[in-house]
Amino acid sequence: MSKKKLLVTGGAGFIGGNFVQYMVDKYPDYAIYNFDLLTYAGELTKHKGIEEKNNYHFVKGDIADREAIMPLFEKEKFDYVVHFAAESHVDRSITSPEVFIRTNVLGTQVLLDAAKSVNVSNFVHVSTNEVYGELDFDSTAFFTEDTPLQPNSPYSASKASSDLLVRAYHETYGLPVNITRCSNNYGPYQFPEKLMPLTISRVMNDEKVPIYGDGKNIRDWLHVQDHCSAIDLVLHEGASGEVYNVGGHNEKTNLEVVKTIINRLKKSENLIEFVTDRLGHDKRYAIDPMKLEKLGWAPTYTFETGMTQTIDWYLDNKKWWEQIISGEYKRYFDKQYSIE
Incomplete structure (x- = not known):
């Protein structure tokens, strides 16, 4: 019997990279194909531990390149x-x-x-809770799968657009699909432009940590390994055409996250520097994951255990992120935040 073939796009990035490793280890009887363009946020050193495994394959390419994508699918016949x-x-x-x-x-x-x-058996589109827009600071409301899409940034608008395309292909062509919408992820191998690794890397180097506005914007934090297990479940057990929200039940302000990291690293909160707020900065994200929990999923990481593991990982893998924050990324950072 031939192996099931799984194509993971963006498998050299943060969440996709963790998912590739998760699936390669859990499903030795699957052929796992990692398709990635290797842009600034994608790198393959994270996969050194699985490169020699028979069920792992890497293909470099651009998902928007139809002349590359169509022949690949025709050749491999992905499940x-x-x-x-x-x-x-x-x-x-x-x-x-x-x-x-x-x-x-x-x-x-x-x-x-x-x-x-x-005729793939399932197409899982990994999206974001940001497509729902924002919630009020003092609200007890949560995003559900029925919350209207009201994206507030070009990024979230592009993800909402792709969500609607996925839905349309299910409704029009009968393509088996699922859409997952997750809260903010954290964990190993996250690119240092995101809040947690940015804070960890700068605090370790005794550099100022920029926080937009007053730092009171709230996010629901989800450990990347919990996200991987959720996608695995949806891939194999999700009802065709359904959307599933993936949340960690860990609402924290950005300032709380930064202070937690600073205190864990025994540094001074004087490293915090408030900068001009981001345009269209959403106030609060919070997910109700009840639908997914009814399917059998539950997060295994508390915020405390996840933060400890994440900080320890960055302490133990300084060489990995040091090479990333030099060069082009440093120039981008200096321009974006305008701090020394």
């Missing part, structure tokens, strides 16, 4: 697709929105056409 590949940083979407439209919208449409052409 499953889990689609992570996306431009994902809100700040970058504000300065260069056209890049996000090409990758997140047009790229998704190319993948959907390819998946339809080979």
Whole structure:
């Protein structure tokens, strides 16, 4: 019997990379294909431990390149697709929105056409809670799968657009799909432009940590390994055409997150520097994951255990992130935050 073939797009990034490792280890009888363009946020050193495994394959390519995607699907006849590949940083979407439209919208449409052409068993589109917009600070409301889409940034608008394309391919063509919408992820191998690794790397170097506005914006934090197990469950058990929210039950202000890291590293809170707020900065995200929990999922990491593991990982893997924060990324950081 031939192996099931799973294509993971964006498998050299943060969440996709963790998912590739999770699946390669859990399903030795699957052939796992990691498809990634290796842009600034994608790198393969994280996969050194699985590169020699027979069930892991890497293919470099652009999801928006139809002339590359269609022959790949025709050759391999993938059974499953889990689609992570996306431009994902809100700040970058504000300065260069056209890049996000090409990758997140047009790229998704190319993948959907390819998946339809080979009759995949399931196409899981990994999205974000940011497509729902924002919640009030003092609200007890949560995002559910029925919350209207009201994106507030070019990034979240591009993800909402791709969500709607995925839905349309299910309704129009009968393509088996699921959409997952997650809260803010954290954990090993996250690119240092995101809040937690940015804070850890700068605090370890006794550098100022920029916080937008007053730092009171609230996010629901989800450990990346809990996210991986959720996607695995949806891939195999999700009802076709359904959306599943993935949340960690860990609402924290950005300032709370930064102070937690500073205190764990025994540094001074004087390293905090408040900077001009982000344009269209959403107040609060909070997810109700009840629908997914009824399917059998539950997070295994508390915020405290997850933070400890994450900080320890960055302490133990300083060489990995040090090479990333030099060069092009440093120039971007200095321009974005305008601090020394």
